[in-house]
Amino acid sequence: MADAAPNTDLVPVTVLTGYLGAGKTTLLNRILSENHGRKYAVVINEFGELGVDNDLVVDTDEEVFEMNNGCICCTVRGDLIRIVGGLMKRRDKFDGIIIETTGLANPGPVAQTFFVDDNVRAKTRLDAIVTVVDAKHLPERLQDSNEAEDQIAFADVIVLNKADLVTPEELEAVEQQIRKINKFAKIHRTTKANVPIAELLNQGAFDLTRVLAHTPGFLTEDDHEHNDDVTSMSFEVESPIDAERFNAWIGALLAEKGQDLLRTKGILAYAGDERRFAFQAVHMIADGDFIGPWKEGEPRVSRIVFIGRNLNRPQLRRGFESCQAA
Template sequence: MNAVPVTILTGFLGAGKTTFLNYLIKKHPNTKFAIIENEFGEINIDSELVVKTDENIFELSNGCICCSINGDLFNLLNKLVTGRYKYDHLIIETTGIADPSAVAGTFLTDYNIQTAFKLDGTICLIDAENVLEVIANEEEAAKQVLFADYIIFNKCADVDQATLNKVAETISKINPLAESEFTNYAESKKAEILSLKAYDKEKPRLQLGLGAKSAQNIFGIGQEQSFHNIVSQSFVFDQSFDLLKLRHYFTVMLAIQGAWFYRIKGIINVEGISRRLIIQSVKGAPVFTEGAAWRDDETRQTKLVFIGKELKRDILERGIKQCFYKPANL
């Protein structure tokens, strides 16, 4: 059984999530979607499409399924797996004030769920005109933007180019992990919108501002990027790491100060291990997974991105360097 890809759809209230979802369904007529929403009724479904209901699961005449959580997400996922429902892709639409990392954590930390589902990425819909003001004043909205793997700036027709440029530059600095595009009516032009592979273990995407054709620094690795109290800190290390020290550092740090970190993502070079170690932070805890093997002809570098509130670079760097591998005779 192949794991079903999962897309988390988040975004500000009124940003166009419903419009985008309907656009996806129309653009992919041969894909049978299972759609989970926090509260049934937020997504407008034509009552004429509903052909069968089973408690909180609605089967539609176009072959898609729409579900309401109204309780435990795990139980609903189990029901989708054990039922006779046929679907190719799962979309989870969160409320306008939800933290998407809590939803993502279900798919990154539970082995049983990982056998049936594979998290592909988080898409965030935001109003291009108001995004900078909103994330500066609303923490939950900031979390959505900063956790996103792909950002759709919507409703751009009435926004001048100078503002759009400022928005793109600011967001790319504080969330260097995400790709983005400008749209109207949420009509994304990205062909692989349902195949972001943001959590692919073999080819983890960690941009860190590096161009595809060169290692030239685009947004400034090693430089603090900030917007109001939101800070992005990126690090690159050539030294290898001690796995036990590293696990201890991240576990303790997030247990004590997890509320200050919106997202951590990285590829780590661990001494004595031939494969990359991938780290993600989910719900205030580190999640480590094994990635692709290091090639003999490549430099084994560690790349880490921390995104959060008022993150101090010197404190982070000092803590990370304490996890460097040191031979026993030193």
């Protein structure tokens, strides 16, 4: 069987999220104004009938579309699909798409958009969910807002912003809170969202092999249960995975527990195939594809990550281990 290379023709999509006042617009302005040599189409969503975010975004040559007739994560998925479809007719005008959600949005359904519509899926790939977090006010937000917690749980990259407004001890405590929710996202401590753009865009964020190369201890975790609402856990097996067994197990798991499983992602070594298979799901909507061959000398270990509520570690581990080929 021939090795399949990743499809570089797919347009990378970055979902930029974060609670109200965290600094999303500041970060977006930096992306749009810095000299990084790339062009982005931008979709701005604002909750309410009158939009002001578009006025806050710096004047650029980028394509900016504002959707202000509802929250992007619920009422306007159809609008998002139509906008992305329209952008594809001008594919030569930009290198990627950035979607800035309202501060009250759960990014999960936004991500699902890039799985559920065949036309969108055929032309785009969800590259990463980037969440901006307010270091000073996060403790209060986690007490009074499920959205703030969910935005962290869904994140592939977290911009821990306003670090200058807290003490080093407070910043460390906030980061520990984030890690209890999502131990797998890459965290950047920033002031005024000052993080290298290359660390945010074109991340290929669900490729665990890339993450492990950057952070070897990525999957090291203690074995006790957390009592927090959202937790994250991972498992790995060294034997090849039987594709049919995995599809049957993950399909049943997502059907039963999909509401609690905010994000699932992994890299799998299928028996009898020389290619790495990248799997990801948002709630019960799943997607996956081969992303090229295993590198020479690279251990063919299958790894899977779950981030969600009410996770049963022994049950998930047994289920994943049962997918190994005989």
